[in-house]
Amino acid sequence: MVNAAEYEDRPWLDPEAEPFIKVQSVSKQFGDFTAVDSVDLEIYKGELFCLLGGSGCGKSTLLRMLAGFETPSSGSILIDGVNMNDVPPYERPVNMMFQSYALFPHMSVEKNVGYGLRRDGVAVSEIEQRVQEMLAMVELSQFAKRKPHQLSGGQKQRVALARALVKQPKVLLLDEPLGALDKRLREQTQYELMNIQEQLGVTFVVVTHDQEEAMTLSTRIAVMDTGRFQQIGTPTEIYEFPNSRLVANFIGNANMFEGRVVENGQDHVIVESRHPECNFYVDHGMSIAEGSKVWVALRPEKVMISKQQTADGNTNTVKGMVHDIGYLGGTSTYRVKVGDEHLVEITSPNQLRPKDGNPPIDWDEEVYLSWEPSSSVVLVK
Amino acid sequence: MSTPGETLATADADPKSSLLQRLTRLAQDHWRTLVLFVPFAWLLIFFLAPFFIVLKISMAETTVASPPFTPMIQWVDEGIMHIRVVVDNFAYLWEDDLYVDTYLNSLKISVTSTILCLLLGYPIAYAIARSSHTTKHILLMLIILPFWTSFLLRVYAWMGLLADQGTINDLLIALGLIDEPIRMLYNTFAVYVGIVYTYVPFMILPLYANMEKLDWELLEAAADLGAKPTTTFFTVTLPMTVPGIVAGSLLVFIPATGEYVIPDLLGGGNVLMIGRVLYNEFNANVDWPVASAVAIALLLLLVLPMMLYQHIQAKEAQGS
C-alpha cells in the first residue's frame, strides 16, 4: 500500500487501518455510581496509548474491563476483532502490569516470570529459555533466584514487566507503571519502557494520573473525567489545542479569559474580553455565531513580558503590574495583575544574568504583556 | 456464580472420559459450590438446628422419663395445650425470685467486671502501644501467653492464693498486718478477681489494636494547640479509642455473663450466676425444659450485645 509508510507512526489517521482494540459505547455501573459512561475508543496496533485522568475518573475501571476483571454493564470490547465480553481474564490475549506489581511473594523471580508460560503448558525447556531471554532484556539475569522481597522497587517493576511480556500478549496493559518509583528512576524507566515497546511492537495501554508521564510516553492520550473522554489526541494536540477548559487546565497551566466573539472571519476570530479589557485576535477560524460567549486559553510560556510597550492598541496585548515573581533558576514565573483583579501567569526563560542582583523585572513594576495570534485557543466549553 | 470458563470446560465433554477425568471436571466446574456447601451445611446442622430444638424443649413439660420431657410430637396435635405449656416454663422463671435475682446478679457482676477490666486494661494497652518495637512484641506475647494455657488451671491458681490458708492470707499474717485470715474465697470478691483475671486480655487486645493505628501526632498537635495532658486525653485520645473500648467491653461482657466455671470454683455456693443455674438445672435437677428456658432467657439478654459485636466486626472487615 502506498499510504502505509505515510501513516506508519500515526495509524489513527489512516482511513483504511483497522483498529486493534475497539471499545464500543462501554459503560460500567457500580450500584448507583457510573464509573465509565458510554465511552468509545479505538486503539491501533503498536500504539502506546495513555488513559490520563485524576483518581476516580474511570481510567482504572476501563483498564480492568480490558483485562477482564470487570465486565461492562453495557457495550462491548473487541480485541483483534474478537468480542471479549464473555472471555474470562485467563483466556484473553492481554497481560497486565499491576500498579502494586503483584509479584507472587512465595515464588522466585524466574518462577514469577515463568508462571504464565507454565499455565499455557509450554515445554519446560522452552519456558527456561524464554524466561532467561526476558530477564536478560530487563537486565535482571543475576537476580533470577531471588524472592520479590529481596528486590528494590525498580527491580520489582522490571520483573512485573518481564512477567507480563513473556507470554507475548497482543496488548500489554499497564496500571500506573511508574507510580511507585522515585522521580529520578521514573524518568530513566520511562525511556526504557518506550524502547521495549518499540522493540517488541506490542500495543501498550497505560493508565496514569501523571500528565508529564503521559506526554513523554504516549503516541496518543485520552483525557478522562467523570467516566467520559474529554479529548483524545496526540500529546501536541492535547497541549496546544485543548478542546475544553477542563483539558486545558488539566494538562499544564493555562490563563483563561472570558469573552464574546465580536468578529468571526474566514481564518480568524476576534474575541472581546471585559476583564481585562483587551481583544484577542486568534488566527484559527471556527464555526461560531458572533456574540456567543467563549473562553480564550493562553499558556503561560506563550506570553511575552516587557517593560516597554511593544504594540499599540489593545489587541493581543495588555498592561499590568507585577504582583509576584517566582524565580526557578532556568525560568521565572510572573503573576501580573491586569485590570482590577485578574492575575495572568507568565513563564519566561532567564536568558540574561541579572546585573547587581537586580532582576530585569521587579515587583510592582508596570509591564506590558503580548502574544502571537497563533498562541491562544478559543474554547466554547 | 458461573463464570464463562466453566461453560468452556464442559463444552468439550468426552463421553468416554474416565471417572477420574470426570471427577476432575466436576471439581473444576463446581468447586465454588463445594467450598460453600460443606461449612454451610455443617453450621446448619450443628449450630442452627440445635437452637430450634432448645426453643422447642423450653416449651415442653418436665416428666420423669428418658429423655426427661414430654415428646414434641404430642403438642402438634394439641395446639391449645402447646400454648399453655409455652407460658409455663417462662412464667416459672419470672415468678421465682431465685431466677430473677440470678438474672440481675449476673448482669451486675458482668457489668462491674467489664468496667474493672477497662480501668485496668486501658492503661496497659496504652503503655504497650506507646513502647518501642521490640518491647511491644514481648509485652504482647506476655499478654497472650496465659491465653494459651489452661483456663481452668489459671482459675484454680486463684483458689490457692485466695484461700483462708492461702498465699495472700499467709503473707499478710506473717507481715503482722492481720491476725485472722480475711475471707476472700467463695464470695463475690473472688468471682470479680477471677473474671477480671481471665478476661482482661480480651480487653487489652482490641484496645491495643485500636491504639496502634492511632496517629500519635494528633496528641502532639493537641499539646501544640495548648491542651494540657488531661484535656488531650479526654478530648482526643479517649474519643479516638471508642471503637476499641466498645469491642473490648463486649468481648468481656458477653462471656462473663454466661460464665460457669469462675462462679462455681471461686464463688462457692454463694454467688448465683445464670450460666451456673443453667448448668445445675440441667445436670443436677435434670429439668431440661427449665434449663432450655433459662438458655433462651440468657440468649435474650445477650442477643443485643452479640449483634452489636457482629456488626462492629462486619464493619471492620469491610473497612480493611
Added chain:
Amino acid sequence: MNNGKRSIFLLSTLSFGLAFLYVPMIMLIIYSFNKSKIVAIWGGFSTKWYAVLFDSPEVWEAVALSFKIATVNACFATLLGTLAGLALVRFGRFKGRTLFSGMISAPLVMPEVITGLSLLLLFITLKEFIGWPDERGFTTITIAHITFSMAYVAVIIQSRLAGMVQDLEEAAQDLGAKPLRVLIDITLPLLAPGMVAGWLLAFTLSLDDLIIASFVTGPEAVTLPILIYSRIRLGLRPDINALATIIILVVAIGVLIAGYIMLRQQRQRELDLSMVAEEK
C-alpha cells in the same frame, strides 16, 4: 514534669497487670514442688507429686483422649474454617450470605453453656430419630469442638484474605490461571501461615474446653479438663499443681520457639531489605 508522671503511672499499671497475670501461675508452679499434702503450707522441696501424677492411669487416658480430640478437631476446623473464610471474602454476594456470616461468627460470642446444651439436645434428638450417635464421647465432643473452633479459624482466614491484595489473584488469572488454579497456586500458599495459626488456636481451644465437653460427653469419655475439674471442685490438690506446671512449661516453650522463629524471619527480612538498599 507531666510526661514523667504519666510514664510512671503507665509503667506501674503495666507492672501490676503483668504481676496480676503471672503471680498466680508462678505460685502454682512453686507449690507443685511442695512436700506437704496441704497445698498452701510449705513443707519443703519435693517432686513426689509429679510421681503421683505420672503413676495415675486415668490422667494419661484423659491426656490421650484430649489430644486425640484436639488433633482431629484442629484438622477439620482448619479445613471448614478456611473454606468458610474463602467463601465469605472471595465469593461476593450469594444467596444466604447474611445467614452464613452470622452463623460463622456467632459461636465466637455464644456462651458455652448454651452451645453445650443445644448440641447435647441435638444429639439426643438425632438419636431418637436416626439412631445416631448411639454413644456420646469422642465423636460428639469432636463435632461440638469443630463447630465452635471453625468460627475462630474462619475469622483468622477472613482477616488474612482481606489484608491480602486481590492483585495477586488477579495477576495469576491474567497470566492464564483458571480460578481453581489460582486458589491452589496463589491463595492457599499465601494463606498457609493463617491456616497454621488457625490450627494451633483450634487445637488449644479444644484442649481447654470444659463446659461444652461436659455437656456432650458420655460416662465413658473423660477429657483432661473434665478430669481436672472433678478433682479441683472439692479443693486444692498438689498433683494438679504438678499437672499445671507441666502444661504451663510446655506452652511457654512452644510460644518461645514460635517467637524465636518469627524474630529470625523478621531479622532475615530486615537483612534482605538492607542488602537491597546497598545494591541501589
